[in-house]
Amino acid sequence: MNVRLFTIPASHPGLATELMLQHKGIAYKRTDLLPVVSKGVLRAAGFPGVTVPALKIDGSKVQGSRPIARELERLRPEPPLFPADPQQRAAVEEAERFGDERLQHPVRQILWWGMKKDRAPLRSYSEGARIGLPIGLAVKTAAPIVALSARFNEADDEHARQGIAELPGLLNRVDEWIGAGVLGGEQLNVADFQIATSIGLAMTLDDLRPAIENRPAGALAKRVVPNYPGRMPAILPPAWLAPLRGEPAAA
Numbered sequence: 001m002n003v004r005l006f007t008i009p010a011s012h013p014g015l016a017t018e019l020m021l022q023h024k025g026i027a028y029k030r031t032d033l034l035p036v037v038s039k040g041v042l043r044a045a046g047f048p049g050v051t052v053p054a055l056k057i058d059g060s061k062v063q064g065s066r067p068i069a070r071e072l073e074r075l076r077p078e079p080p081l082f083p084a085d086p087q088q089r090a091a092v093e094e095a096e097r098f099g100d101e102r103l104q105h106p107v108r109q110i111l112w113w114g115m116k117k118d119r120a121p122l123r124s125y126s127e128g129a130r131i132g133l134p135i136g137l138a139v140k141t142a143a144p145i146v147a148l149s150a151r152f153n154e155a156d157d158e159h160a161r162q163g164i165a166e167l168p169g170l171l172n173r174v175d176e177w178i179g180a181g182v183l184g185g186e187q188l189n190v191a192d193f194q195i196a197t198s199i200g201l202a203m204t205l206d207d208l209r210p211a212i213e214n215r216p217a218g219a220l221a222k223r224v225v226p227n228y229p230g231r232m233p234a235i236l237p238p239a240w241l242a243p244l245r246g247e248p249a250a251a
């Protein structure tokens, strides 16, 4: 099998896809792309959409962490990503969809909000990536990329605050799934990879980590993705973090 993964350094669905490939024991090559630039590269490579993860497998193209998971399962059923029991599978797919549609984006918006304030942490998020130019240079010249990424992802004050306010409820949901055995079982499943990577990325922010690391969701992320690249020192306005302390969001 000839497999190439197109991703962006520290992309959480990109990392989820890498973990799925590794779970299946499928060898792959990785192309690391700069955000924004990635859109043109993906189009030039013949993908219909403009987001990572995108995968070329023996010439065919699959894009999006959920379609990719299904294609990997089809191509190499063992070890499985999805439970065989239909009821368990439905529960895992519900958690997976939540990870993709509800959890990924607020984490992405909070991170880009932080990058807008301080680009220096970008270097740590690019650790181990090969983006075709020295990381130091990429970081120095990243202002337009950060500004555009923040704009594309609506990483403005309103959405960052809203994302933080939503986080406790999202984490509760993850903890419940762990308690019910849908996530965090002996054998990791597709939803573990989908969700733990978003939690892992959230934990790279010093502002968010204390509210996550000591709960089941944090333990799952540490198990699934113990060395998530990147670290963002505290940067969010303390008043915005009130919901993480169990206090009402400040007006």
Ligand SMILES: N[C@@H](CCC(=O)N[C@@H](CS)C(=O)NCC(=O)O)C(=O)O
Pocket (backbone or CB within 6 Å): 008, 011, 012, 013, 014, 034, 035, 036, 037, 038, 039, 050, 051, 052, 053, 063, 064, 065, 066, 100, 104, 108, 149
């Ligand atoms: N929900 C999609 C997420 C795709 C997505 O938004 N990926 C981001 C990276 S995490 C992206 O490609 N952004 C384009 C950019 O930053 O230019 C999936 O799981 O595949």
